[in-house]
Amino acid sequence: MNPKNTSVSPELDGYWGDPTGGAEIETSLADYESRACKSPEFFINKDVLEFKNDFQNYLEAKKTHVSKFTLPFTQTNEGCVGRPIDFEFRPGELTVLAGENGSGKSLLLGQIGLHLISCGASLYIASFEMAPVRTIERMLMQTVCSQGKRKIEAPDVDLFFRQFASKMRICDLQRKVTPNELLRLLDSAVHDYKSNILFVDSLMMCVRDDMDKKETDYVMGKLVEFAKVNNVHIVVVAHCRKRGDGGSKNYSVFDSATKESIKGSSNITNIAFNVFVLARDISKIQKKAEGKDVDDTKPDFVLNLCKQRNGAWEGFIKLWRDNASLNFCTSWTRVPVRPWLELTQSEQAPEPYF
Numbered sequence: 001m002n003p004k005n006t007s008v009s010p011e012l013d014g015y016w017g018d019p020t021g022g023a024e025i026e027t028s029l030a031d032y033e034s035r036a037c038k039s040p041e042f043f044i045n046k047d048v049l050e051f052k053n054d055f056q057n058y059l060e061a062k063k064t065h066v067s068k069f070t071l072p073f074t075q076t077n078e079g080c081v082g083r084p085i086d087f088e089f090r091p092g093e094l095t096v097l098a099g100e101n102g103s104g105k106s107l108l109l110g111q112i113g114l115h116l117i118s119c120g121a122s123l124y125i126a127s128f129e130m131a132p133v134r135t136i137e138r139m140l141m142q143t144v145c146s147q148g149k150r151k152i153e154a155p156d157v158d159l160f161f162r163q164f165a166s167k168m169r170i171c172d173l174q175r176k177v178t179p180n181e182l183l184r185l186l187d188s189a190v191h192d193y194k195s196n197i198l199f200v201d202s203l204m205m206c207v208r209d210d211m212d213k214k215e216t217d218y219v220m221g222k223l224v225e226f227a228k229v230n231n232v233h234i235v236v237v238a239h240c241r242k243r244g245d246g247g248s249k250n251y252s253v254f255d256s257a258t259k260e261s262i263k264g265s266s267n268i269t270n271i272a273f274n275v276f277v278l279a280r281d282i283s284k285i286q287k288k289a290e291g292k293d294v295d296d297t298k299p300d301f302v303l304n305l306c307k308q309r310n311g312a313w314e315g316f317i318k319l320w321r322d323n324a325s326l327n328f329c330t331s332w333t334r335v336p337v338r339p340w341l342e343l344t345q346s347e348q349a350p351e352p353y354f
Contacts, residue, residue: 069197069233072115072337073303076318076330086313087274087305089116089197089233094224096269098238098262099278104301105237106130107326108278109199110139112235116197117167118340124195126171126185128205135170136160138326143341145325169193175205179219182206183226190230202237203268210239213265220271239263240277253281254316257304275307296320297332 035042069089074082089095099105106127113123127135137152144156171185182200189195204210206219220236227234240261257279259269269275280301287294299318308314319328327336 069116069119069121071317072111072339073317073319073328073330075315076299077315085305085317086311087308088311089121089235090273090310091196091231091233092228093273093310094220094227094234094236094271095274095276096236096238096262096272097276097278098240098259098268100240100242100280103240103278103280104321104328105278106135106201107138107142107321108303108328109201109235109237110135111142111327113168113197113199114139114142114338114340117164121167121197122193122195123168124171124186124189124193124198125168125201126173126182126189126199127201128171128174128177129202131174132170132172141326142336143338146336147322147324150324169195176208177206179206179215179222182219183222186226186234187230190232196232198232198234200234200236202239203264204239210264213267216265217267217271220265220267224271224273236272238268240279243279243282251283253279253283253299253302254304257302257306257316259304259306269307272307273309274305274311277304277306278302279304299332301328303328 067084067086067088071085071087073085075085097105097109106129113125117123125135140152140156140160143160144152169189171189173185177185186198186200189198200206200223203216203219207215210216223234223236226232240256241263243256243261257277259275259277261277262268262275278301281299284294284298284300300321301319303317303319305314305317317330319330320332320334321328322334322336325336327338329336
């Protein structure tokens with residue numbers, strides 16, 4: 001041990017270790033006095049070496065990390081069909097889900113929400129355009145309906161509410177809200193009900209004019225800050241501009257699902273951690289209406305993950321909708337995968353109402 005680096009106390013002889021490993025300390029008293037007068041920014045800006053331990057801990061955490069709040073889909077691209085999608089709804093992040101009116105954003109959001117509950121999430125839905133009973137009806141259909149069962153029955157209702165009680169909260173407010181009112185609602189969901197996944201449907205209902213860049217940027221900034229401070233994930237629904245004619249020879253649903261099509265301020269996508277754009281193939285709808293043959297192996301919808309700040313995968317997910325259950329599927333056979341249904345089936349059958 002270097003005697004220059006130790007201060008021996010008669011009462012604590014041999015107690016002190018040598019943090020420098022025997023190297024002589026070169027920092028003078030004048031240096032310490034100089035640092036004491038530095039601005040707070042001096043201590044925020046650090047030499048890269050100061051991050052070594054943090055980085056080593058980060059690598060160790062990645063080795064043992066298991067994705068928890070994932071998408072209810074697998075990859076659909078050629079050569080990768082069935083592989084997991086490297087995406088998760090991480091704490092402290094904000095995701096934008098955008099699409100045109102009628103593209104199925106709210107339906108998709110409901111399906112994702114049910115999947116996240118099956119993964120252990122506590123879900124909060126603030127849908128300012130749809131009554132809670134309508135939201136529940138859709139999610140109940142996504143849980144129990146199929147090609148062979150198109151009607152909701154009394155036992156289904158009882159089972160649904162018993163299964164999802166205390167796991168899902170819904171805001172009972174159908175009107176525009178101010179930014180501060182929205183933040184108070186989210187704060188209550190987090191602190192009163194311990195919600196950790198928050199859906200805001202939609203951004204248009206939280207601003208006076210969705211083309212007002214200043215107000216939109218303010219709301220988005222506040223939501224990003226709220227997600228970070230409270231360590232929750234927020235999903236915000238946004239709208240896309242109306243596309244051109246689906247009957248055009250140059251039409252492609254893939255070209256429609258881009259972040260450039262999102263209506264309003266560019267900071268909707270710039271500030272967000274993740275951006276999804278959902279687009280419906282309107283050419284298939286037009287052909288069916290005209291009685292023409294339709295290639296059903298082509299997707300009804302495409303979901304484009306066009307931005308993911310903290311993940312490696314970006315790309316298109318081809319989707320087909322099962323109209324009986326309102327679920328989106330990753331195959332033209334339209335067989336939904338519903339892990340939340342397994343949760344309800346694991347319970348005992350309820351007593352009949354009548």
